[in-house]
Each structure stands twice: as structure tokens, then as C-alpha cells.
Amino acid sequence: MTGRQVFPPLTLRAEGLSCGRGGMALSQDLVFSVPSGQCLLLRGANGAGKSTLLLTLARIIRPLSGSFGIDGADEDMPLIHYCGHRNAIKPRLSVCENLDFWRTMNGANGVSSQAALARVGLGHLGDLDAGFLSAGQTRRLALARLLVSLRPLWLLDEPTAALDVDGHALVGQLIDTHLAMGGMVVAATHDPISLSKAEQVQTLQLGAVS
Amino acid sequence: MIDLGPHAAFIVWAYLGVLLAIFGLIGWILYDGRRTARKLAALEAQRPAR
Amino acid sequence: MNAFVRMLTHELRLALRGGGDVLTLVLFFVIVGAIVPFAIGPDQALLARIAPGIVWIAAFLAMLLGLERLFRPDYEDGSLILLRHAALPFSLTVAAKIAAHWLVSALPLIIASPILAMLLAMDGEAFWRSILSLLLGTPALAAFGAVGAAVTVSIRRGGLIAPILIAPLSIPVLIFGVGAITGQQAQAAMLFLAALSLMALALAPFAAALAISSAED
Amino acid sequence: MSIDTAPKQSWWNRIAHPGQFVRWTQPLLWPLTAITVALFLVGLWFALFNSPQDYQMGDTVRIMYVHVPNAWLSQFVYGTMAVSALGTLVWRHPMADVSMKAAAPLGALFTALALFTGALWGRPTWGTFWEWDGRMTSTLVLLFIYLGIIALWRAFDDQLRAARIVAVFTLVGAINIPIIKFSVDWWSTLHQPASVFRADGPRMPPSILTPLMVMFAAFTFLFVVLQLKAMHTEIKRRRIATLQRRVAQGQPA
Numbered sequence: 001m002t003g004r005q006v007f008p009p010l011t012l013r014a015e016g017l018s019c020g021r022g023g024m025a026l027s028q029d030l031v032f033s034v035p036s037g038q039c040l041l042l043r044g045a046n047g048a049g050k051s052t053l054l055l056t057l058a059r060i061i062r063p064l065s066g067s068f069g070i071d072g073a074d075e076d077m078p079l080i081h082y083c084g085h086r087n088a089i090k091p092r093l094s095v096c097e098n099l100d101f102w103r104t105m106n107g108a109n110g111v112s113s114q115a116a117l118a119r120v121g122l123g124h125l126g127d128l129d130a131g132f133l134s135a136g137q138t139r140r141l142a143l144a145r146l147l148v149s150l151r152p153l154w155l156l157d158e159p160t161a162a163l164d165v166d167g168h169a170l171v172g173q174l175i176d177t178h179l180a181m182g183g184m185v186v187a188a189t190h191d192p193i194s195l196s197k198a199e200q201v202q203t204l205q206l207g208a209v210s
Numbered sequence: 211m212i213d214l215g216p217h218a219a220f221i222v223w224a225y226l227g228v229l230l231a232i233f234g235l236i237g238w239i240l241y242d243g244r245r246t247a248r249k250l251a252a253l254e255a256q257r258p259a260r
Numbered sequence: 261m262n263a264f265v266r267m268l269t270h271e272l273r274l275a276l277r278g279g280g281d282v283l284t285l286v287l288f289f290v291i292v293g294a295i296v297p298f299a300i301g302p303d304q305a306l307l308a309r310i311a312p313g314i315v316w317i318a319a320f321l322a323m324l325l326g327l328e329r330l331f332r333p334d335y336e337d338g339s340l341i342l343l344r345h346a347a348l349p350f351s352l353t354v355a356a357k358i359a360a361h362w363l364v365s366a367l368p369l370i371i372a373s374p375i376l377a378m379l380l381a382m383d384g385e386a387f388w389r390s391i392l393s394l395l396l397g398t399p400a401l402a403a404f405g406a407v408g409a410a411v412t413v414s415i416r417r418g419g420l421i422a423p424i425l426i427a428p429l430s431i432p433v434l435i436f437g438v439g440a441i442t443g444q445q446a447q448a449a450m451l452f453l454a455a456l457s458l459m460a461l462a463l464a465p466f467a468a469a470l471a472i473s474s475a476e477d
Numbered sequence: 478m479s480i481d482t483a484p485k486q487s488w489w490n491r492i493a494h495p496g497q498f499v500r501w502t503q504p505l506l507w508p509l510t511a512i513t514v515a516l517f518l519v520g521l522w523f524a525l526f527n528s529p530q531d532y533q534m535g536d537t538v539r540i541m542y543v544h545v546p547n548a549w550l551s552q553f554v555y556g557t558m559a560v561s562a563l564g565t566l567v568w569r570h571p572m573a574d575v576s577m578k579a580a581a582p583l584g585a586l587f588t589a590l591a592l593f594t595g596a597l598w599g600r601p602t603w604g605t606f607w608e609w610d611g612r613m614t615s616t617l618v619l620l621f622i623y624l625g626i627i628a629l630w631r632a633f634d635d636q637l638r639a640a641r642i643v644a645v646f647t648l649v650g651a652i653n654i655p656i657i658k659f660s661v662d663w664w665s666t667l668h669q670p671a672s673v674f675r676a677d678g679p680r681m682p683p684s685i686l687t688p689l690m691v692m693f694a695a696f697t698f699l700f701v702v703l704q705l706k707a708m709h710t711e712i713k714r715r716r717i718a719t720l721q722r723r724v725a726q727g728q729p730a
Contacts, residue, residue, distance in 0.1 A: 022635045024722050060341055061476045078347055086338030092277045093270075104266040105346040105353075149347075215536035217601040224540040224597040225525075228547070231590055232699065235583070239703055243710040250713045253720045411646045415632045425625045425646060428618050429653050432660035443667055452663075456656070467649050470566070474641035 006181040007152040010073050011035045012057070016066035019049065019056040025064050026052050027206045034184045036152070037200060039175055042188040044206030050188035051084070053206065054155045057186060058082040070153065078107065081151045085158060087142040091131030095122060098130050099144055106149035116147040120170060135162040143174060154178060156187040169194070263348040264356050271360030274333075281329060282368050285322050289369045292318035293376035304381045311380035312441035315390050316434050318376065319369050320401060324423045326365035327405045330357060331413040331472065340413070344473060351469035358406045358464060366398035386441055393440035393453060397433050400457040403464035404429040410468035414475035432456055489570075495712040498572050502705050509702045516695035523688035531685070537601045542688050544594035546696040547587050548612075551619055554584030554700060558626075559651035562644035572708070574640030575715070577647065578630055579707035583700060585623035591616050611662035618657050622650050636715060 011033055018028035026049030034040045042050045055061045057068065058080055073079055089098050099113040110116070117123050120140040125133070133141060139162045146154060159171045172194040175185050179200055187193060195201055215221075275281050296314050297307055334340045343353050370391060377387040408426035412418030433456055439449030492498045524542040531538035558580045564573025595613050596606040607613070629646060633639030681689070 022637050022718075022722065024719065058341070058345070060344070078345060080345055082341060082345060084338055084341065086336075088334075088337055088339040088342050090274060090337070090339075092274065097273070101266060101270050102342070104263055105343070105348060107347040145342075215530065217535070217537050220597045220601055221536060221539050224543055224594045225521075227593055227597070228543045228590055231586060231593075235586055235703065239706050239710070243706060243713075246710050246713045246717065250717050250720075253717055253724075407646070407649050411629065411642055412632070414638070414642070418632065421625075421628055421632050424621075424628055428621045428625065428657065429649070431618055432653075432656050435660045435664045439664065439667065445667065452660070459656075463649070463652065467645055471642050471645040474566075474638075474645060476638050476641075 006150060007036060007183050008072060009036045009182070010079075010152050010184065011071045012040075012068070012153060012184055012186070013071055014057075014066065014068035017053075017056070017063055017068050018065050019052050019061065019063045021052055021061065029066065030204070032202065032204055034186065034202065036182040036184060037179045039179060039185040039187065039193070039195065039201050041193060041201060041203045042186065042206060043190075043203055048206040050206055051157050054082070054084070054157050054186065054188055057153075058155050073152070079151055080153050080155060081106075081146050081149070082155045083142055083146060083157065083159060085161065087138045088145075089130045089133075089138050089141055091129065093130055094127050095130050095133065095141060096126040098141060099148060102145045103148040106145070106151070108149065110148040110150045113144075113148055116144040117141075119147055119174075120144045121166075136164055136167055139163055140167065140170070143171070146174070146178075150181075152183050154183065154185045154187075156185065156189070158189055159187055160189055160191045160193075263346070264352055267348065267353055267356035268360050271357055272363060275329065275360065275364040278329075281326070282364055285326050285365050286368045286372045288325055289318045289322040290372055290375055290379075292321055294379050297379065308381045308383065308386075309442075311377070311382040312386060312390055312393075312438045314380055315373060315376055315382075315394070316397075316437045319366070319373075319394055319398060320430060320434060322369055323365050323398065323401045323405055324426065326361060327409045327422055327426075328419050329364075330361050330406060330409040332409075332418070335413045340472060350473065351465040354406065354410070354468045354472070355461075355465040358402050358461070358468075361406065362399055362402040366394070366402060370394045370398070389441045389446065393437045393450060396440070396450065396453045396457055397437040398457075400433045400453075400460040401430055403457070403460035404433075406464050406468045407471065410471040413472060433460075489568075493570050493572055495571065495575075495715070498575075499709055499712060503709070506702065506705060509698060509705070513695060513698040513702055516691060516698060520688060520691035520695045523691055528688050529682075529684050537598060538685065540594055540598040541685075542692045544591060544598055545689060546692045547591035547594060548616060549693065550696050550700055551584060551588035551591050551616060551623075553697070554580050554587060555619065555623070555651065555654065557704075558584065558647050562647040562651070565640050565644040566648070574637075574644075575708045575711045576704065577640065577644060578636070579704055579711050581623060581627050581630065583703055583707065585620060585627060587696075587700070588616055588620040588623055592620065609665060609668070611658075611665040614665060615654075615658040615661045618661065619654065622654070626650070636718065 013033045014030055017030045018025045019030075020026040026047075030053070032040060042053060044050055052061065056063050060082075070079055088102075093101070095117065096113060099116060103110070103113055111119070114123070114126065117126055120143050122133075122137060122140055122144065125137070130138065130141065139159075143159065154175075156171075160168050163171065168191060175187070175193065176196050178185060179195070193201070293314055296310075300306065300310070331340065334343065344350050346353060348356075373391060373394060374387070376382075377390065382390065404426050405422075407429070408422040409418075411425060412422045415421060433453070436449045436453040436456060440446050440453050443449065492501055520542070524539055528539070528542075530536050558577050561573040561577035561580065564570040565577060592613065595616070599608050599613070600606050626643060626647060629643050630636075630639060633642070
């Protein structure tokens with residue numbers, strides 16, 4: 001994975017952002033700015049609103065107040081990869097078919113499916129039906145989806161869930177490579193994410209609403 | 211009541227039906243309103259408004 | 261454009277690899293049609309007269325049955341959120357899903373309708389007209405079905421509500437569908453049916469996409 | 478690409494806030510009720526005592542004074558729901574959600590009353606309670622759409638999220654209602670000759686027209702009053718839901 005700069009300089013900016021579900025504010029007046037090459041870790045107890053914030057940034061949920069946006073991005077180019085708890089994998093389709101589908105749907109400007117599978121350690125399972133994958137392997141397949149289409153902003157919800165020890169290392173490497181390419185990552189996780197350059201990491205603590 | 215002609219029954223039933231339905235609707239809306247207000251008051255009392 | 265085709269083949273592959281789906285829909289269609297003579301009696305003349313209606317009711321019910329497969333599986337495994345981020349505009353994705361739904365649930369019925377025509381003592385001329393009216397009308401059923409499915413996708417027991425919402429919208433399709441087979445102004449009804457399908461196919465993807473994106477997960 | 482959600486302070490937005498809406502409309506309730514009652518009294522007096530028999534139908538024309546306003550209201554209420562649906566989808570106006578939800582049961586009842594009085598009117602004139610004629614059938618379909626919308630509202634547990642989805646269906650319904658009406662009319666004329674008696678008659682002498690207009694106004698005001706009252710209750714219900722969630726969230730957090 002070359003270290004060259006792929007994405008234009010972008011910044012994810014949020015001012016006074018408060019988001020919640022059903023009119024209930026879970027996190028309030030958030031202010032953060034994530035320039036290219038930076039990773040924002042969301043920490044907080046269960047139910048502190050980490051997933052809700054990620055879904056709000058992914059434009060799935062409307063924010064209750066405040067505003068956020070990506071400066072320096074042209075409007076029509078798709079910018080966001082969202083990787084939630086559910087892996088969006090069809091058990092009856094083979095691993096390759098699943099990945100190829102997302103590669104075509106999200107724009108095939110990333111690595112080839114085979115290379116992505118190899119990168120996440122599923123290279124030898126291409127033709128296996130996805131139903132036979134273990135939870136950790138399915139999670140890796142979901143991560144492979146981030147590689148086949150290049151998008152600047154990654155929104156990861158518990159990326160290391162169900163992953164073994166070298167799975168954690170894999171997530172760290174993937175984020176490292178993405179940041180090196182000038183991408184941005186917002187990850188909600190409880191486990192420590194080991195990145196090569198510590199200064200790239202910002203942490204946002206989400207606590208109970210006062 | 212004036213003579214309503216041979217089909218008086220239908221006329222009476224029509225007006226009676228509409229009247230009953232309307233009063234039923236008004237009654238339900240008032241009852242529902244009062245019940246919700248009472249429940250809201252209870253909740254507000256039990257929990258000091260922030 | 262190939263994203264649209266890819267979405268269509270993805271949906272078809274899922275449905276066909278599922279195996280059972282297509283077969284059950286066709287069986288349901290034939291069984292609903294075949295039950296009627298038991299209920300109404302074997303009198304050929306009567307059956308022939310009401311045959312177009314039965315064919316349409318069986319098609320309508322069979323397509324309702326196939327609706328659950330339209331958005332719910334994608335909603336439950338998280339694909340729906342990702343599809344909203346896809347390069348393909350979401351309403352086009354929904355349009356691909358509607359097309360796949362039509363190919364999986366309506367086309368097999370039309371292919372199987374000769375069986376029903378025979379059971380219900382339909383004469384040749386009415387049979388061909390019913391094939392044509394089914395071809396023209398079922399896209400509208402698929403489109404309204406998609407709107408009903410999209411509106412109820414985020415409700416836990418949404419499957420029960422969808423048919424109630426779709427039935428009133430499908431009444432014009434049934435009226436013109438059956439009207440296109442028998443009756444004096446069959447020609448006019450056929451044209452209205454085609455117009456209705458075009459209108460429904462044009463409206464449904466946007467309405468369904470809006471309904472799903474308003475679900476706010 | 479950032480979206481601005483700071484509320485603009487125009488009139489339109491000020492009644493958007495539930496508390497403001499209640500404060501503005503609460504004082505209107507009693508005067509409106511008074512007007513409604515007055516209109517009903519005048520209307521009933523005209524309808525029952527002071528209007529002539531119809532040359533053709535005799536006294537059964539009096540049922541029209543109750544039937545036609547209900548039939549018209551069933552369409553008018555759906556119209557307000559469609560406008561509220563637009564308010565919800567396009568301007569995200571919170572009061573639009575509330576008004577859409579409050580109007581559905583009222584619309585359903587008026588449609589049911591239109592069918593009920595229509596049937597009672599049909600019996601003496603056409604000889605049967607139910608006649609598959611174009612107008613009555615499309616009113617029946619409209620009732621199904623209303624009941625479908627009410628069922629849809631009740632199916633959601635989170636009412637705030639439900640509003641936009643029900644709004645989409647209400648608009649799809651609004652587009653389809655004229656189509657349904659047209660197809661049902663076409664269908665009914667196809668299957669039997671036009672019903673012998675045209676409901677609204679060739680022309681209406683003023684002596685019949687005035688009671689009809691008064692009853693029109695009475696029913697419309699009745700709808701407005703009940704709609705406002707139902708909206709106030711719905712606002713309280715939403716307030717309760719928020720409080721209960723806050724209490725639930727208050728404990729564990």
C-alpha cells in the first residue's frame with residue numbers, strides 16, 4: 001500500500017452538534033475538527049451515544065441541533081464509508097460475490113477484490129459461501145469492503161468487535177494506511193487502537209448528558 | 211316534529227346516527243385530553259421540570 | 261449504469277439461490293386459483309365468467325406474499341444503510357429492487373397462468389387477453405407493493421400492515437386489469453392499465469427511497 | 478455541505494414550537510365551539526323545520542343536509558392531512574406531524590358517517606342500503622385508506638420517527654385518490670347504468686341550498702375545533718413520551 005496522498009485535504013468539522021434518538025439528546029454541543037490524516041476515537045460507556053453520533057455523521061439520523069460537514073469536498077463525490085455493528089453480508093452468496101457487489105455499488109476505485117481479501121486474511125476463502133464464515137471472518141469481510149472503494153471518511157462502529165488479537169493489529173494497520181493516504185477516521189471503540197504515529201489520534205469522551 | 215313523510219324512520223335514524231357519532235367523538239376527545247393531561251401532570255410533579 | 265445492473269443481478273441471484281421463493285409464489289398463485297371452484301362449484305359457465313377476476317386476485321395475493329423479501333432482509337443485516345451510501349442514487353437502487361421483485365414474483369405467475377386458465381375454463385381469447393393485462397398491470401402492483409414495504413420496513417411486525425396499506429392503492433389496477441380482459445371497453449382499460457403502471461413505476465422508487473431514508477434507522 | 482438547523486424566527490416557525498402553538502390556539506377553542514354550536518342549531522332548525530320537501534324525493538332530501546357535509550369533509554380532512562404531510566417532509570414543521578396524526582381519526586369518522594348517511598339515503602331512493610355506485614365505492618376506499626393510515630401510526634413505537642414515514646404514505650395516498658375515484662367511476666358505469674338518481678340533483682333552490690351551506694359551515698367548524706383539541710392532546714402525549722424516556726435514561730445514566 002503506497003504511502004502517497006490519495007485524498008484531497010479535507011476536514012470533518014462539527015460545531016455545537018448534539019445528536020440523539022426520538023428527541024432525546026444523548027450527546028450535546030460537540031465541537032471537533034478532524035483534518036486529513038487524523039483519527040478521532042470515541043470513548044464512552046454503553047449508551048453514551050457513540051453509535052448515534054456515527055449514524056448522525058453518516059447522515060442516517062438528523063442531528064438535534066448544531067451543524068457538521070466536510071470542508072473542501074465537492075458535493076456529488078461519495079465521501080463516507082460506514083461500518084456498523086451489522087456486517088451487511090449475505091450468507092447465501094460467496095465471499096467474492098459479496099465483496100464484488102459492494103465494489104461495484106460503491107465505485108471500484110479501490111484495490112481489487114482478491115487483493116482486499118488477501119489484505120484482511122480471507123484470500124483463500126474467496127469461493128466459500130459467506131454463511132460459513134465465523135463472526136471474526138465476517139467482520140474481516142466487512143472491513144475488506146472499505147478497501148475496494150476509496151472514500152476519505154471512515155466511520156467505524158466497534159471495528160474490532162469479534163476480532164482476534166491479530167485482527168486488532170489488522171484494524172490498526174488498515175487505519176494507519178488510510179490515514180497515510182490522507183483519509184480521516186472516526187472510530188467508536190473500547191479497545192486501544194495501536195497506531196504508528198500517536199499524534200494522529202484525537203479522543204472524544206462521550207459522557208452522560210448533564 | 212313536522213310530518214317527515216313516509217320515510218321518516220330513515221331521516222330520524224340518519225340524524226340520530228350522526229348526532230350519536232359526533233357526541234361520541236367529542237366525548238372521546240375530551241376524555242382522552244383529560245386523561246393525557248392528568249398523566250402529564252403526574253409525571254411533571256413526580257419529576258421536577260429541569 | 262452497471263451498478264444498476266449489478267444491483268438487479270444481485271437481487272435476482274439472492275432470490276433464485278434462495279430456491280424456495282419463486283416456486284412457493286407460483287404454487288400459491290395456482291392454489292388460490294384452484295380453490296375457487298371448490299368454493300363456488302364446478303359450474304363451467306360461472307367459472308369462465310369470473311375467471312379473469314380470480315386470476316387477478318391470485319396474482320395480487322401472490323405478489324403481496326413476495327413483498328416481505330423486498331427490503332426487510334437488507335434492513336436486518338445492515339445493507340440498507342450501506343446502500344444509501346452507494347455511488348448509485350438510492351432511488352435507482354430501489355428501482356432495481358422493484359424490477360427484481362417483478363421478475364421474481366410477477367413473471368413466474370404469468371408463465372404459470374395457463375394452468376389457472378385451464379382450471380377455470382377460460383376460453384383462448386380471454387386467456388391471451390389476461391396474459392397481456394397481467395403483463396401490463398403487475399408492474400403497478402410491484403411498485404405500490406414496494407411503497408408499502410418501504411413504509412413498513414422499520415416496524416417490527418411491519419409485514420402485517422403492508423397489505424392493508426397496499427390494497428386500496430391497487431384497486432384501480434384490479435379494476436382496469438379485469439376490465440382489460442372482458443367487458444366492452446377492454447381496449448380502453450388496457451391503455452389505462454399501461455398508464456397506471458407507468459405512473460406507479462415512475463413514482464414508487466422515489467416514494468420508497470424517501471420512506472426508507474426517513475426511517476432514520 | 479454543512480446543514481444549518483438554527484430555527485428562523487418567522488411566524489411560521491414560532492407556532493412550530495409546541496408550547497407556542499398551544500398558547501396561541503388555546504384561547505380560540507371556546508369561541509370556535511360557540512360558533513359551531515350556533516351553526517348547528519341554525520342548521521338543524523333550517524334542515525328539519527324550515528325547508529320544503531323535494532319534489533322528487535319528498536322528505537328524504539333532509540338526509541342530504543347531513544350526508545353531503547360529511548362526504549365533503551372526508552375529502553377536506555384528507556386534504557389537510559396531505560398539506561400537513563408536505564409540512565412534515567418539506568419544512569419539517571413539528572406541528573405538521575401533530576396535525577397530520579390528529580386529523581386521521583376525525584377523517585375516518587366523517588367518511589364513515591358519509592357512508593352511513595349515504596346508505597340511509599339510498600334505501601328509500603334506490604331501494605338498497607348499499608349500492609356499488611361510483612361515489613359511494615370511492616368513499617369506502619377512502620375509509621380504507623384512513624384506517625390504513627391510523628393503523629400505520631399505531632404500528633410505530635417512536636412517534637417522532639413515524640411522522641415522516643406516514644407523511645410519505647399520506648402523499649402517495651393523496652396522489653392515488655383521484656385515480657381511484659376515476660377508476661371506480663369508470664368501473665361502476667361499466668357494470669350498471671348510471672344510478673337513476675344523481676345525488677346532488679340538477680339545481681338546488683335557495684330554500685334547500687341555505688340549510689346545506691349552514692350545515693357545511695357547522696361541520697367544518699366542528700372539525701376545526703376537534704382538530705385543535707386533538708392536537709393539544711397529541712402535544713401532551715409527546716411531552717409524556719419525552720419525559721418517560723428522560724426518566725428511563727435518568728436512572729441508568
